[in-house]
Structure formats: structure tokens, C-alpha cells
Amino acid sequence: MKPPGAPPPSLPELVRVEDRMTFIYLEHSVVHRESNAITATDQRGTVHLPAASLGALLLGPGTKVSHHAMMLLAESGSTVVWVGEQGVRYYAHGRSLARSSRLLEAQARLVSNQSFRLGVAREMYAMRFPGEDTSGLTMQQLRGREGARVRRVYREESQRTGVPWTGRTYDVAYFEAGDPVNQALSAAHTSLYGVVHSVIVALGCSPGLGFVHTGHVRSFVYDVADLYKAELTIPVAFDIAHQGLTDVGGATRRAVRDLMYGGAFLSRCVRDIQHLLLPDQDADGIESSLSEDVVQLWDGTRRNVASGTSYESYEDVY
Template identity: 40%
Template sequence: MAYGNLHKLPKISDRLSYLYIEHARIDKEDQAIAINSDFGGTPVPCAGLALLMLGPGVSITHAAITTLAECGCLVAWVGEFGVRFYAAGTGTTRSANNIMKQAKYWTDERMHMKVVRMMYEMRFPDRLDPNLSLQQIRGKEGVRVRDTYARLSSQYGVKMEKREYDRQAWKNADPINKALSVANSCLYGICHAAIVAAGYSPALGFVHIGKQLSFVYDVADLYKMETTVPAAFKTVAAGEADLERRCRTACRDEFHQTNILKKIVSDIHKLFDQDLSEFDEVDDYAVDQSAPGYLWNPQGESSAGGIMYAGTDQEDKKW
């Protein structure tokens, strides 16, 4: 049975965070999926999963993709260890209301700046001085990040000279930079899933601009210093063996313990002055995904779609 009514699915904020798979075959199994490899088969209840990350060596059937889409689980195709993003599917919502509001904020310079300041203020315990310029705010953020790296380096006894790695020479990166890249890629995936599931565009960023994942980077930066960065330092401090896998596991546990999906969705709505309690009712297409949309009018009120407007005195007829 297909999930025709999206209201029957778990909300994105209630779901598990993510699952990373490589070198396996994914098939449909009943109303879920099964991961099959040389080690056997494992069923996965995808209706309770927010993000499925597919790494190298994965094949997936059409039926499995259909099941994942119907369950509202975002599927992302990523590179080895999840450190590169290639493509993604769709989330749970079918309404464009939130993405239209995001676009309105993005195009209005005053509202755009309001969102930028909010995103920086969310990273500090105290409200920022309203007289600070954007350049000054960025300077404060740079100090915060630098001090966090220094504190964690001292706390865990992990040497870190600077944050850098060469994407073309991944294996040459030092352990802490490698762990930070793996951890942040997991956070990007979770943020991407939350953004798409909540009905927003990952491309319309406010602090970052110009890339298809700009808003993903915006949102992820709100949580890095409290989630993935400590997880990376802690993982490296425990040893370098099997570093990437242990780092992903540490991030998964951190995301679960902090209920980060719920926080991400809530924080995104706050950026655009939306109450999280109202979000559950805004998707007009949750019950019927094939229902026609509306037609734009310059007066601000939309007209019903799926109707032939013949321009005569005859009653307009639905297609």
C-alpha cells in the first residue's frame, strides 16, 4: 500500500537521523526496504528515517526508491565516507508555501539582512549589538570558531594547526581535519533533509550564496561548534583506526541524543517568522499529492487551478 496521505507519516522532527550505506544492494521488502550484502540482509523501516545516504558500491531498485519517496525519506547519493554530495531526492512536503516565503525574504534586502543577523545571533549566548556591522559580526564569529578549536584541542589532547584538507588528496589529510570533514558532511545531510522536508529550498542561502546547497551551509553552521566539532575531536582522541566509521557513529549518536532534527526544523521556521505548531497544517497536498495547485494573480489572491477559464459567460469547467 502506498502512503497517499502524508499526514500519516512520522513528522520529520520525530524521525531517526540518517543511515549511511556502501557496497550493498537495496531492495523493497514489504512496506520497507532491505539492505543486502555479503553479511546478509537487514530490514529498514524507512518511514521512521529522515535521510538515507548512499555511498560507493550501492545499487538500489526502482521499487525501493518508490517506497522511500512515498515514506518521505530523503535519499542522497554521496561520496566515500559521505564527504561529497552528488544528488538527492524529495522530502515529505508537497506544498510550496514555505519556499515562496523563503524567496520573499531572500529578495528583500531588509528581510534578507534580518535573517542573516538572526543566524549569527543564534550562535551566541547574548544578543548582538544592533550597531555592529556585518563585517564586525563575521569577525566575532571567526573568534568564536578559533577559540572553540583551541579549547577542544587542549581538552582532548588533539593537535590541530589549522582547518584544511585537499579534496583531491583525502588520504593525506591529518586525522582531525579528516574527522571534521566526515562529521560536517553528516551534518550537511541532516540539514539538507530537514530543509527539504520542511518545504524550503537548499539553494536560497542568506549567509552563503551562489551554490545549490547554500542554505544547507547556513543552517549547518548554527550547530557545528556544539555537535560535529566536539564529536570529531573526541573520535580522534580515541584513536585513528577506522576513523571515518567511528566518526559517523559518534555524529549519529550526538544527533539522536540532542534531537537535532526537531531543533533544525524549529529554528528554520523561526527564521521566517513561522510558528512550528502551525507547520503541521500548511501542506494542502499532504492528503492528495496530485491535487491541482493555484494560479497567480497580481492582486495577491490566487485562483483555483485545474479549471479551464474560457473567458465566456459559460460556467468554467474543471479539466
């Protein structure tokens, strides 16, 4: 019996990942399906979105999505991420945007080998220390250098904005206990974690397999987010604290949202993750491999063999 509705697009019809729209953010709308297009309806009317050319659909506050819409997005190789206002917080996600496990396997291989893991950690610190050689530093030395750098950033931002700085103090269970700048830092970092988390799951990587951070379900999220704090969220937090606002948390989240608006940060984050996990591969090659929909069998060595085949003896494989 033929299933109802329009047939899903075939693999050759799907747009390659690198040629897709990076993401579309929706809020206060109803998301449904019409043939092979996603529709978004709000008080202004209905727009049609080509599912096969959509990378990630970010669903913000006030959105409702139908079962048929989710089916089409899955068939089209798109991912859905439920986020906060303008994408600054991550809540949940559907399937990965990637059809290949290449990045995930690279992440698992690198984090499972002490030498490889140290190499990735050094590269993460090198991305924060432009022009400095981190190749011979231990983790203890890297942490010490990073601590000194962050303290310097705090002092410089305090001098720039005139906001007094006495140190990073906060209570996870009681947000209002901190002074305005510490409240703003907590809100800004939380927003950054949400965006980074969305990118990581869309790429098919594991949020829990970290290289510097470990033992937490979001270890890799914290690793990647630390690449950007000194440049993005720390200055924003001091700017908000300088304004003397009552709603520090809300104002900070909106400021981070505006900083992320346009998608440039998402693209940058994707490139950085790809560079860390597959440093010898060009971005176009990685994007192409992530869209491959091929299942293979592990052969017990460094090679794989085709799946969907009945192997009756060892000789059949070779």
C-alpha cells in the same frame, strides 16, 4: 483499465506530517512493496513499514529498492534520501517530503530582499551567540564576531584535549595532507553537511539559496551546518585527534554518526530551519501547511485563485 496492484492511499488517509515517524534508516537490505506497506528484507527476515506514516526513508549502504516501493512512497507523500553509513553523508534524494512550496517560497522571498536577507543572517548569528544582541550589526561585524568565537572554541578544545592547534589548514584534493585534527575537522564537517542537506531537501527547501554563504549549490547547507559546528563537530574532531588513531576520517564519521543516532538532531534541524524561514509561525501550523496538496494560480497581486478552472474574463475571477 484498472492499474494492477493495491490502490494508493487517498489524501484523507495519509498521516499528517507532524504525526509521522521522523525517519527510518535502512542498510544492507532489499526494499520492496507489499500492498500498501513497504517491506525491508535482510538476512534476519522481513519487516513491514506503513508507508503513509513514514516521513523519510534513509537508504544506507547495501540497499536495493524496487520501482513499486518508490511508487508507493511517492504516493504516500514520503521522501527517500540515499545516504552514507547511518545517514552521515548525503548523496541524492527523491521527492520532497513537503507537498506545499510554502517554505521554499519563504526562502526565495527572504533571500531576494537585501533587508530580509540581512535579518535572517542576523538571526543565524544570534542563534550562535546566546544572550547577545545582533540586531544592529552589519555583515562585516557579524563575520568578525563569528571569527573570534570560532577561534576561541578551537583554543578551548585544544586546552581540553591537549591536542596542539596551529590553525585551520586543509587541502580539499589531498585529505591526508592535514594534521590529524584538521583531518578530523574536515571529516566531521562533511558528515554534518550530509545530514543537514538531507533535512533541507526533505522539507522542500533549496540547498543553493543561502543567506550568509552564496554562489554555491550547497550555500544554504553551509549556513545551517554552521549553527552546530561549535557544539557538535569541533569537539568530536578534537576528541578523535586526541586518540591518535590511524583511520582518522573513518573514526570521525562513525563518531558523528553515533552523535546523530536516534533522530533528535534531525528534529532540531527541522525546527531551526522553520524558525529561520517562517519565524512568526508555530511549528504545528507549518507542519500542517507543508502537507497540503493544493495547487493554485498566481493572480498578479498578493492573492491566489483556484486552479483547474476556466477563467473566461477578468470578472470571472472576482
